[in-house]
Amino acid sequence: MISINFNKKFYNLRAIRTAVRAYKNLGDFSIQNNKNTIKVTIKNIDKDVKNIIKDEFCNYVLAEMKNAS
16 A cells, blocks of 8 residues: 655645546555645555556556646
8 A cells, every 4th residue: 555645735636636547557546635735545565566556547647747737
């Protein structure tokens, strides 16, 4: 299991949801919208991407933030 906390001052929920849709076949994603953060938890991660999914997912979210502006 991997947990990633995104600070709401920098990231928005829309970009994170878009990334989850793009990566949905690589694991089971859940999103928890907290006061200051958006927490993404990934379980049952595809073994072929387990070592890189966190970095790649975060890069995708960042790219979505840039595309939205």
